[in-house]
Amino acid sequence: MKIAIICDWLVTTAGAEKFLSEILHIYPHADLFSLIDFIPQDQRAFILNKPVTTSFLQHIPFIKKYYRYFLPLMPLAIENLDVSSYELIISISHAVAKGVITGPDQLHISYVHSPMRYAWDMQHQYLQESGLDGGVKGYLAKYMLHKMRIWDYRTSHGVDHFMANSNFIARRVFKTYRRVAKVIYPAVDLSLFKPSGKPKENFYFAASRLVPYKKMDLIAKCFAAMPDKRLVMMGDGPDKDKVCQQLAPNITFLGYGSNEVLIDHLQRAKALVFAAEEDFGLVPIEAQACGTPVIAFGKGGALETVQDLTHSHPTGVFFAAQTVESMQQAIEAFELRQHVFTLENCLQQARKFDVATFRQAFSKYVDEKVAQFKQGKMSYE
Numbered sequence: 027m028k029i030a031i032i033c034d035w036l037v038t039t040a041g042a043e044k045f046l047s048e049i050l051h052i053y054p055h056a057d058l059f060s061l062i063d064f065i066p067q068d069q070r071a072f073i074l075n076k077p078v079t080t081s082f083l084q085h086i087p088f089i090k091k092y093y094r095y096f097l098p099l100m101p102l103a104i105e106n107l108d109v110s111s112y113e114l115i116i117s118i119s120h121a122v123a124k125g126v127i128t129g130p131d132q133l134h135i136s137y138v139h140s141p142m143r144y145a146w147d148m149q150h151q152y153l154q155e156s157g158l159d160g161g162v163k164g165y166l167a168k169y170m171l172h173k174m175r176i177w178d179y180r181t182s183h184g185v186d187h188f189m190a191n192s193n194f195i196a197r198r199v200f201k202t203y204r205r206v207a208k209v210i211y212p213a214v215d216l217s218l219f220k221p222s223g224k225p226k227e228n229f230y231f232a233a234s235r236l237v238p239y240k241k242m243d244l245i246a247k248c249f250a251a252m253p254d255k256r257l258v259m260m261g262d263g264p265d266k267d268k269v270c271q272q273l274a275p276n277i278t279f280l281g282y283g284s285n286e287v288l289i290d291h292l293q294r295a296k297a298l299v300f301a302a303e304e305d306f307g308l309v310p311i312e313a314q315a316c317g318t319p320v321i322a323f324g325k326g327g328a329l330e331t332v333q334d335l336t337h338s339h340p341t342g343v344f345f346a347a348q349t350v351e352s353m354q355q356a357i358e359a360f361e362l363r364q365h366v367f368t369l370e371n372c373l374q375q376a377r378k379f380d381v382a383t384f385r386q387a388f389s390k391y392v393d394e395k396v397a398q399f400k401q402g403k404m405s406y407e
Contacts (some may be wrong), residue, residue, distance in 0.1 A: 027045045027114045028113050028114070031053065031058050032104075034120060037065075038235070039069060039285075040086065040235055042118070042330065043072060045191075047072040050205075061100060062081070094264075097170070098174075099306045100121065101122055101125055110129065113131075115128055116392070120139035120143075123182075125178070128184055134187075135188075136187070136359060138195060139191055140198060141199060143239070144171065145171045153167060154200075178202075188205055188207035189208045189210050192326075194305065227294045229256040229258050230256065232295070232300070233259070233260040233283075233292075235262070236268075237264060238265060245353070247272045248299075249277055252354060262282040274277065297320065300323065303325045304326045306331070310342070311375075315372075323344070340367055343359050343363075
């Protein structure tokens with residue numbers, strides 16, 4: 027079949043881009059579409075150095091830096107991507123990619139990292155953190171998100187089959203669209219993320235894009251109040267200044283780092299600290315693949331990727347609330363029971379998310395739906 031793969035945007039190389047890379051390795055002859063593409067030439071190996079068909083947003087001045095501000099134009103932009111010549115469309119969506127227009131003779135399968143968080147259940151949190159929970163700008167933002175919800179729900183009917191990256195997101199898909207999503211966990215390359223064989227060093231590690239819901243500023247604030255514990259932080263994004271304001275002498279901030287820098291610190295750290303309510307979250311699995319336990323917020327995808335002290339083979343500790351006090355309690359609990367978080371426990375958990383398992387599950391599901399489509403046995407979950 028002639029295959030098109032659609033993603034929201036290509037601006038950085040984070041978890042969503044690692045996932046896209048896996049899909050392209052399953053379907054190397056597929057054509058790639060995105061609203062915008064600003065991946066540097068020397069970093070395009072993850073998309074197999076493919077050309078990318080982009081939307082009219084690509085040509086707007088300063089779009090690379092301010093693309094998030096163009097959310098109201100994104101539905102129009104995604105609908106203007108012409109995929110009418112393709113038989114199979116696979117959209118990878120956490121914003122608008124699933125809204126690409128397809129016809130009755132095309133099969134559209136959408137892998138959803140999340141319905142738009144800021145338009146649905148996390149709207150109030152996003153508006154508050156952006157200072158848009160009141161005033162004229164606030165009312166305009168709320169009206170715009172109201173219109174986005176209408177569009178987002180309507181376009182869910184153009185998807186033939188949904189996949190989700192966790193049971194947590196499958197529940198969100200059902201709540202939002204009233205559609206059942208097949209859960210297929212993303213993969214971690216265990217040939218890259220693996221233990222170094224060297225003893226752990228006396229520091230904690232946190233790595234993430236610096237955006238509000240990742241709560242990296244909360245992690246920095248927590249360790250600033252624990253001067254006897256060392257933290258190394260890695261990441262870049264809009265919240266950089268907010269995070270840097272919380273830094274203390276016991277905190278080392280690396281800023282943006284390569285995959286090699288990430289792996290090196292995951293291998294050496296005594297534990298990863300992860301404060302986001304994440305849809306799935308690759309970094310906790312990458313940490314466990316390096317033999318490193320995880321201290322995570324006990325909500326969202328982390329509940330499916332980390333085993334806490336209630337399990338016979340624990341790989342981490344959860345904190346109940348996104349507060350300094352709750353995080354500190356989890357760190358103290360981790361240090362009291364540090365001996366139970368063994369290398370083998372972490373590796374055993376990480377193996378559940380290896381590349382081979384993901385590729386087999388993903389391709390099997392797509393093949394089944396393609397076969398049904400060709401036989402005219404369309405189901406609409």
